Amino acid sequence: MASEKVKTFTDATFTDDVKSGVVLVDFWATWCAPCRRIAPIVDQLAEEFNGRLTVAKVDIDENPMTPSRFMVRGIPTLLLFKDGDLKETVVGLETKDRLTQIITKHL
Amino acid sequence: MSTDRQVIIIGSGPAGLTAALYAARANLKPLVIEGIEAGGQLMLTTMVENYPGFRGGIMGPDLMQEMRLQAEHFGADIIQGDVSSVDVSVRPFRINVDKTQYTADSLIIATGASAKWLDLGVDKKLSGRGVSTCATCDGFFFKGLPVAVVGGGDTAMEEAIYLSKLATQVTVIHRRDSLRASKVMQDKAFNTPNITFLWNREVVDIKDLDQGKVTALVLRDTKTGEKSELAVDGVFIGIGHTPNTALFKGQLAMHDNGYLKTHDGSRTSVRGVFAAGDVQDHIYRQAVTAAGSGCMAAIDAERFLSGTLHESSHELVNPTTA
Numbered sequence: 001m002a003s004e005k006v007k008t009f010t011d012a013t014f015t016d017d018v019k020s021g022v023v024l025v026d027f028w029a030t031w032c033a034p035c036r037r038i039a040p041i042v043d044q045l046a047e048e049f050n051g052r053l054t055v056a057k058v059d060i061d062e063n064p065m066t067p068s069r070f071m072v073r074g075i076p077t078l079l080l081f082k083d084g085d086l087k088e089t090v091v092g093l094e095t096k097d098r099l100t101q102i103i104t105k106h107l
Numbered sequence: 108m109s110t111d112r113q114v115i116i117i118g119s120g121p122a123g124l125t126a127a128l129y130a131a132r133a134n135l136k137p138l139v140i141e142g143i144e145a146g147g148q149l150m151l152t153t154m155v156e157n158y159p160g161f162r163g164g165i166m167g168p169d170l171m172q173e174m175r176l177q178a179e180h181f182g183a184d185i186i187q188g189d190v191s192s193v194d195v196s197v198r199p200f201r202i203n204v205d206k207t208q209y210t211a212d213s214l215i216i217a218t219g220a221s222a223k224w225l226d227l228g229v230d231k232k233l234s235g236r237g238v239s240t241c242a243t244c245d246g247f248f249f250k251g252l253p254v255a256v257v258g259g260g261d262t263a264m265e266e267a268i269y270l271s272k273l274a275t276q277v278t279v280i281h282r283r284d285s286l287r288a289s290k291v292m293q294d295k296a297f298n299t300p301n302i303t304f305l306w307n308r309e310v311v312d313i314k315d316l317d318q319g320k321v322t323a324l325v326l327r328d329t330k331t332g333e334k335s336e337l338a339v340d341g342v343f344i345g346i347g348h349t350p351n352t353a354l355f356k357g358q359l360a361m362h363d364n365g366y367l368k369t370h371d372g373s374r375t376s377v378r379g380v381f382a383a384g385d386v387q388d389h390i391y392r393q394a395v396t397a398a399g400s401g402c403m404a405a406i407d408a409e410r411f412l413s414g415t416l417h418e419s420s421h422e423l424v425n426p427t428t429a
Contacts, residue, residue, distance in 0.1 A: 032244055033150040033168050037143065040187060060247070067248075071320055073341065074235035074245040091235030093143045095189045097205055 003043035007056040011065040014058070018081040022106050023054040027077045029061050034093055035076045041096045042078075045103065052107055082106050110199040110210045112138045114408050117190050117202070117354075118217035120147020121394045122384025124174040124183075125401030126215045126408075131181035133409045138211075139178070139185040140204055146171040147219045148348075148385075149394055151241045153269060158394050170394070190218075193354050195377045213379045213408040216355070216367065217401060220348035220385040220392070225257065229313045230344065237321025237341045238313060242266035245341070246273045252340040255280055255324055257310055263345030264292040267302050270343065277302045278337060282309045282329050305337070313342060350386045364389060373404035381407050 009017045009025060018025070026042045028035035046055035060067045060075060070079060070086065080088035080103065087106055090099065114130050116123050119141035130137035149155065152167035161170075179185060188204040199210040222240035224230050230238045239245040242256075246269060254274040256267045259281035270277050279296070284306045286293050296302050305326065311334070312325035323338045350366045352359075360368040360376035366389045373381040383404035384397035410416035 029247065031247075033146070034144075034241070034244055037145050037150075071236060073237050073248040073320070074239050074241075077235050089235070095143055095191075095205075097191070 003046045003055075005046040005050060005055060006043060007054065009056045009058050009063075009066075011063040014063075014066045015084075017056065019084045021054055021083065022052070022103070023056065023081045024103065025079045025081070026055070026057045027060055027067055027072050027075050027079070028057055029059060029075060032075050038076045038078075038093055041094075041099065044096060045099060048100075049103065049107075053103060080106060110212050112136065112209065112211045113412055114138075114213045114215060114405075115140065115200075115202055115209055115211035116215040116217060117193075118142055118147070118219055118351075118384065118386070119145050119175070119185065120149065120171070120217060120219045120384055120397060121174060122219070122386075122397040122401035122404070123147075123215070123217035124171070124178050125398040126217060126383055126405040127178035127183035127185070127401075128174070128181060129402050129405030130215075130408060131178060131183040133405065134182075135405075135409060135412065137183050137215075137405075138209065139183055140188055140190055140202065140209075141185055142218065143189040144219070144221065145187070146175070147397075151243055152265065153243055155394060174398075190354060193358070195355075195358050195380050198379075200380070213411055214381070215373075215401075215404045215408055216359075216375070216380065216382040216386055217384045217397075217404070218351040218354070218386045219397075220350045222262075222344065223347045223349050225310055225344060225346070227310070227313065229316055230342075232316060233313055233319075233321055236319055238344065239341065240344050242269045242343050245343075246270050249274050249341040251275055253278070253338065254341040254343065255337060255339045256343045256345055257281075258345035258347070259283060259286040259288060260345065260347065261288045261292050262347070263343075264288040264296045266343045266345045268292075268295055268299060271299045271301050274341070275301065278339070279304045280308050280310060280324070280326065280337075281306060283307065308335075310342070348385065348392070350389070352386060362389070373400060373407045379408075379411050381411075 078090040114137045116139045149167035154164040156164040192203045194201040202209045253276040255278045307329045308326040314323045367382045367387040369387045381404040383400040
């Protein structure tokens with residue numbers, strides 16, 4: 001079950017959504033099998049970094065502009081922003097330990 | 108110390124889940140550690156037309172879902188997580204998943220194989236920027252654009268056929284002058300109007316790292332050495348797989364190509380450790396052969412645990428390769 005701490009971002013509000021703090025965005029689609037594998041890890045990260053990290057998802061079918069703007073051409077892709085700047089790009093599957101290390105660097 | 112499980116299965120493709128089904132039905136209460144690529148390679152395919160029992164074909168992810176539910180129905184425990192290290196030099200065997208350690212009296216390795224990259228360096232750097240090993244995942248981004256597929260086997264043909272419905276033009280690049288794909292797949296590919304073939308060519312570079320996206324491939328003619336460029340927005344790599352055996356280096360005997368060595372069914376070089384599926388099979392690599400070998404591994408593990416698995420007459424005798 002998806003964590004309630006995971007937000008949903010859209011094309012319309014994306015710039016504002018990542019403007020402050022450390023934000024992890026998971027680009028996904030309903031038809032993407034590997035995305036379903038990383039989803040529970042993203043949920044766990046949202047729970048564990050509760051408050052220190054904003055975690056959000058972008059459905060690329062409904063929001064084509066944002067993936068195109070950040071040149072996302074494969075999913076799952078995770079982007080990490082700090083105060084609006086793109087800091088990290090993680091393409092494909094990654095373990096929770098590795099993602100935790102990447103996030104912690106920017107907190 | 109008490110052992111957590113009689114049998115732990117690493118991997119959740121057809122081999123791992125069939126082993127889980129048989130072990131569960133033998134009342135061994137198996138634990139399956141599914142791994143980051145849960146469900147295995149079939150999760151990335153579309154229609155599977157050669158798995159017996161499904162006359163009209165079945166979608167790869169649906170087949171895996173059925174196998175999973177069937178194993179769980181008989182009592183297999185399946186947990187998320189990726190094994191970080193394994194120690195088979197002690198008994199019970201130790202299996203570490205992040206910070207949690209599990210112990211097991213027997214172990215079934217079904218970690219499978221993962222897609223191979225081109226080994227150019229640049230291909231991994233442009234992964235998710237136009238280079239992909241999964242057409243069904245990333246084809247979406249290339250609607251109305253030209254793409255290339257590298258390889259001449261079934262995987263490459265399946266990718267090309269899938270992409271032909273999205274991309275304007277699919278160019279298959281193969282280093283030989285004939286395909287090694289099955290006849291059915293070859294015919295499908297040859298009969299698709301927007302799939303074309305460039306024979307005897309290999310990819311030597313992918314442009315353009317500076318722009319952070321794929322703009323063109325640099326190709327070399329394998330006969331003349333002549334170089335050429337092909338403008339594409341995406342390139343899909345279907346050149347085969349490498350076995351996921353890094354966890355077992357120095358612990359279990361492997362072939363030169365990294366696949367686990369098995370003998371007398373599913374036995375590895377360590378007693379009580381069994382292997383099934385693509386991790387030990389570089390020849391057949393089919394869903395049905397993986398499932399079959401998963402069944403063998405579960406039966407072997409059951410016999411090992413009950414003390415009725417007899418010592419084989421030829422335990423890996425060659426010291427130079429073992």
